[in-house]
Amino acid sequence: MTDLERKIYRIIYNMSRFRNNPTMDDLKRKTGKNEASIRKAVNNLVSRRELTWDKEKKEWQFK
Template structure:
């Protein structure tokens, strides 16, 4: 897992557990990275099976 993937994973984990699902603006603000890099990191995490998206409840499964 790269540093950006780890950072995005922790942000999604913490926000979804204690508050809400993070928006792209939340992720951009907290990581300081562009939308393209964040999307690539999330896609990589999904492909590795680290994250899953539940379409019915619209929440991340970690």
């Protein structure tokens, strides 16, 4: 897991546990990265099954 992937994973985990799911603007502000790099990192996490999206509950599921 790269540093950016780890950072995004922690942000999503913490925000979804204590608040709501983070928006793209939240992730951009907290990581300082652009949308393309954030999407790539999230897709990498999903492809490795570190994160999964539960469509029924509309929330992230963690490994």
